[in-house]
Amino acid sequence: MSTQVKTEISALIEHWQQAVMAKDIERIVSFYADDIVSFDAVGALQFKGKAAYRAHWEECMKVCPGPGIFEFHQLHIVPAAESAFAFWLARCGGAGPDGVVKACWMRVTAGYQRIGGQWQVVHEHWSAPFDMHTGTTLFELEP
Numbered sequence: 001m002s003t004q005v006k007t008e009i010s011a012l013i014e015h016w017q018q019a020v021m022a023k024d025i026e027r028i029v030s031f032y033a034d035d036i037v038s039f040d041a042v043g044a045l046q047f048k049g050k051a052a053y054r055a056h057w058e059e060c061m062k063v064c065p066g067p068g069i070f071e072f073h074q075l076h077i078v079p080a081a082e083s084a085f086a087f088w089l090a091r092c093g094g095a096g097p098d099g100v101v102k103a104c105w106m107r108v109t110a111g112y113q114r115i116g117g118q119w120q121v122v123h124e125h126w127s128a129p130f131d132m133h134t135g136t137t138l139f140e141l142e143p
Contacts, residue, residue: 005079009086009112012119013075020070023061029054033113033120041106041126066095069103073143084112084119089143090126104128104139 012031019027029050038047040056047053075088086109093103111123129138 002079005081005084006077008119009077009079009084010075012112012121013072013086013110016121017070017072021068023068025054025057025061028057031121032124033115033122036121037123039123039125039127041128063096064094065097066099066101068092068094069101072108082114086110086112105141105143 016028016031032050032053034050036050036053038053040047043056043059047056069092071091073089073091075086077086078084088108090106090108091103092106093101095101107127109125110121112119113122129141130136131138
C-alpha cells in the first residue's frame with residue numbers, strides 16, 4: 001500500500017507543478033481541499049479555504065507574468081492509507097513585469113488526505129529561512 005500511495009502522491013505533486021508552470025489557476029486549485037489551510041511565505045499569516053488561496057495564486061501570477069521557475073528537489077513522501085505528507089525544497093520565481101528574473105529557494109511541506117476517493121491537499125506550508133538578528137530573509141541560500 002505505501003508504495004502505491006507514494007506513487008499517487010508523487011504523481012499529484014508532478015501534475016500540480018505542471019499546472020503552476022502553465023499558470024493554469026483552475027488546475028492549480030483543483031488539487032486543494034475546499035477547506036485547505038495554507039501557510040504561504042508571502043501575503044498573509046494564513047489562507048483559509050480554497051477561494052482565499054485561489055486569490056493568492058492569482059496575485060502571484062500577476063507578480064510573475066513572464067516565464068516561471070518552479071523546480072522541486074529532495075522530495076520526500078511519507079505515505080499512509082488515508083493521509084500522507086511530503087516535504088521538499090523548491091526553487092521558485094520568474095520574470096516580473098520588468099522582465100527581470102528573480103528566484104529563490106523555499107521550504108515546502110504539504111499534507112494530503114484521501115477525500116471521496118481522491119487525494120487532495122489539506123495543508124500547505126511554504127517558508128524561507130531568515131536571520132534572527134536582523135530579520136532579513138535569507139533568499140540567497142542554496143541546498
